[in-house]
Amino acid sequence: MTVNAKGMFVDTTLCTGCKACQVACKQWNELPMEDEAAVRGHTAFTGDSYDNTGRLSATNWRHVKFVEQISEDRADARWLMMSDSCKHCEQAGCLEVCPTGALYRTQYGSVDIHQDVCIGCRYCVGACPFGVIEYNGRTGRVNKCILCQDRLEAGEGTACAKSCPTASLTYGKVDDLKAIAAARVKELHAQGKTDAYVYGWDLGNKGVITQGPNKGQAVADMEVVGGLNVFYLLLDKPSVYGLPSAPQLPQRNMAPSAGVALISAAVLGVTGLAAFRRRRMESASAARSS
């Protein structure tokens, strides 16, 4: 893990869905409104929920998810809200495959983009297991949350965390944030909210979901892709929040795929040579018989 990494702890139990973080991010980073023409096929507003942007994108670096869990008889209902962004993964799929060095690890352990270097190849887009980084049709390059690199260099915290009125987003040293998260999970478990667990780091918590369609199922802290510098306290399965339960690094396939290609190439070489050899033998026998 990066020494003294900075990040954010996202306590979803405290989120009220006010979207102050979304607005702060837009404002600080001067992000324009989503443009359907520039960003393929995405509508500017969903219109079907309080969730107005639907997902993260090149111009929505933070997104407040609204998960509405209402039972069929409407007797049991809860809203899960989660303020989402780039996770600044310790092993970042986007950074791992970037062929130009545009994506890089900052001194704070976050993952930033040199816009001058990015060539818009979109390899990182297909490699991020969380669907975070996106191609920006306006600039021909990619964009995502950069953990407010400019603010961090000026000794400030992130704009989104600063604007959060409920402390659902807390900025700080990842080691300190882990201690805060561990204490918060214990506090919730003591209150009977045994659903609480940490997504991003394994701090040793285990629990059982108490509400919703997955009621009764076991949950436990999970460390993914070497740890997430922006990590979450969740109350339900990761998939409920649109998070993968086992995100993987893209390069896991590279050596096996190259190996299969090598074997295929060898088979082709033998097959091709055999085709010429067979023809030569047929020519010889044709010449003999004539």
Add this chain to the structure above:
Amino acid sequence: MPITNYVLEPGWANWIVTLEMFIAGVAAGIFFFMALANIAGNAEDRDVAGRLGFLPGPLVVLAALLLTLDLGQPLRFLNLLFTSPFATERSGPLMFNPNSPMNYGTDILVVFGLFCILPFFDAFRHVGRRSSLPETVHRLSHNGLYNAVGGLFALATGAYSGVLINTTNQPVWADTYVVGGLYVVFSALSGFAVAGIVADRARARSTAGAVRTGLMAIAVVAGVMVAIFVGNLVALGSAQPLIGALTALTAPIFWVGVVGLAILYPIVVIATGPRLRVAQVSASGLAVVGTVVLIGVLAFRWSLLHSALAAVAR
């Protein structure tokens, strides 16, 4: 485990990328055929290989142009080869990320492009144009070692974009390990298809015999690879976008184009045609087979690239 659908589609499923991969694959396949003909062929094969020399170089240039067109700004391409002065975390003048098949691919494409230069100039001699180029050009472009090494780079060029899309988190593309293998086999198939057309035009009956045998054998290898690929996807439960979504274009193009035109058509036509004796080869038939196979290989590129798009439901 299949890829979970939380990823974004990178926007590679478009005609520019499809054509770029198709053209680079055809160039690689042609060179592969030329290498075999120069190493194991007779004088007629070497002459057909010489005529084919016109194609790989310009096709590689065309593929590179399509790549830069897709990126939007031509000079950006250089950041793949040389370390940008703004990429301050990277050291050394050459850009290379060992985890990125795109870096391997760019370097391989450049070296392969260099190997295509000599055969391009030598090709003038084979079509009867007087060439003022030294005899060394002719000798080298038919040299066994030159062709063996160039052939290896051709195969690597054919494989790399498959390894590249395998090395992502996209559904279908990254669900198996065989896409690189598939790509190189279809690249070779397209090379033999073009060789068939050229042998036909040149009335090279003996070469046509070798092309027929090779084309059929490679189509069988392609069929086995596709069966492994699809079987793997079915076992993982992620085959639907490629083979089952019949109302979308991807699955029909896969069945008709890839399975039908690229694999079954050459096998059936060549197997049921006249017995493979050199004197009985119908040269004109091979041009048709070659053209149909090329359409099938284009369908392969298209359906593979679009299979991930069909699977990413956003």
